[in-house]
Amino acid sequence: MWRAFTRLIAITVESSSSAQGATPHRLLTQQFQAHSHQQINYLSLLNNRKMSSEKPKVVFVLGGPGAGKGTQCSKIVQRFQFTHLSAGDLLREERAREGSQFGQLIEDYIRNGQIVPVEVTCSLLENAMKNSGKTRFLIDGFPRNQDNLDGWNRQMDGKADMQFVLFFDCAEDVCVERCLGRGQSGSGRSDDNMESLKKRIQTYNNDSLPIIKFFEQAGQVKTIDASPDAEKVFEEVERVFLANGFQ
Numbered sequence: 001m002w003r004a005f006t007r008l009i010a011i012t013v014e015s016s017s018s019a020q021g022a023t024p025h026r027l028l029t030q031q032f033q034a035h036s037h038q039q040i041n042y043l044s045l046l047n048n049r050k051m052s053s054e055k056p057k058v059v060f061v062l063g064g065p066g067a068g069k070g071t072q073c074s075k076i077v078q079r080f081q082f083t084h085l086s087a088g089d090l091l092r093e094e095r096a097r098e099g100s101q102f103g104q105l106i107e108d109y110i111r112n113g114q115i116v117p118v119e120v121t122c123s124l125l126e127n128a129m130k131n132s133g134k135t136r137f138l139i140d141g142f143p144r145n146q147d148n149l150d151g152w153n154r155q156m157d158g159k160a161d162m163q164f165v166l167f168f169d170c171a172e173d174v175c176v177e178r179c180l181g182r183g184q185s186g187s188g189r190s191d192d193n194m195e196s197l198k199k200r201i202q203t204y205n206n207d208s209l210p211i212i213k214f215f216e217q218a219g220q221v222k223t224i225d226a227s228p229d230a231e232k233v234f235e236e237v238e239r240v241f242l243a244n245g246f247q
């Protein structure tokens with residue numbers, strides 16, 4: 001955990017801040033140091049429920065911001081027996097939960113297009129898996145960086161079987177247009193704006209693409225062209241699931 005904090009403290013964050021003389025970097029650094037002094041108990045996020053006795057099957061769903069991951073996950077849920085768990089949605093829920101000790105930290109990361117420490121995200125995912133009582137999961141927007149992947153391997157080792165990575169390949173300008181469109185139609189998301197998007201895209205290129213490449217080299221990636229309309233994209237997605245034995 002200390003290793004994670006040391007790295008967090010080194011993060012450089014560019015954002016606007018009204019506080020006099022306080023750079024955004026310094027503000028976040030102070031916040032993380034405060035959190036570390038409180039000795040955050042990440043385990044407080046985990047409940048005691050057991051995972052279903054059948055080992056859960058997991059499909060990781062990755063792609064740029066706005067590539068259409070959530071849209072396609074809804075369609076997969078309707079067609080196949082999967083439960084959709086969006087890491088971003090779980091983080092937003094935790095941010096909004098009254099009394100959460102992680103709310104402000106999550107907000108700072110999301111607004112700055114950075115990836116929340118895996119201890120938080122993976123615990124939220126594991127809980128959601130346990131609470132659902134289900135055994136097939138689409139894990140959307142995770143693992144997004146090396147920290148996510150390492151944390152998943154540590155925490156979920158032997159607890160779930162990853163089937164494949166569904167990668168929605170989408171040009172940057174299309175992703176931007178879709179996210180801005182989503183913002184304009186009232187998503188209410190604090191990161192559907194050009195300033196956050198620039199950072200999210202940078203994080204995606206620097207941190208997420210190498211993870212997709214890693215899975216690709218292991219032969220575990222199913223790439224889908226995400227640029228056509230959603231129905232057309234789903235035709236490809238459906239083929240992948242059928243070819244991998246899902247009915």
Ligand SMILES: Nc1ncnc2c1ncn2[C@@H]1O[C@H](COP(=O)(O)OP(=O)(O)OP(=O)(O)O)[C@@H](O)[C@H]1O
Binds near residue numbers: 067
């Ligand atoms: N194939 C598509 N063609 C056009 N618009 C799409 C398509 N798929 C999704 N959209 C629209 O683009 C926006 C982003 O889609 P969605 O929320 O599914 O993306 P996402 O990859 O889950 O995004 P994020 O990673 O930011 O959560 C939404 O407004 C959605 O309606």
Ligand SMILES: Nc1ccn([C@H]2C[C@H](O)[C@@H](COP(=O)(O)O)O2)c(=O)n1
Binds near residue numbers: 088089117140
């Ligand atoms: N593994 C993850 C997934 C998401 N987040 C944070 C940072 C993202 O910009 C934000 C929104 O995610 P989205 O809904 O676009 O998938 O949530 C993270 O830190 N770690």
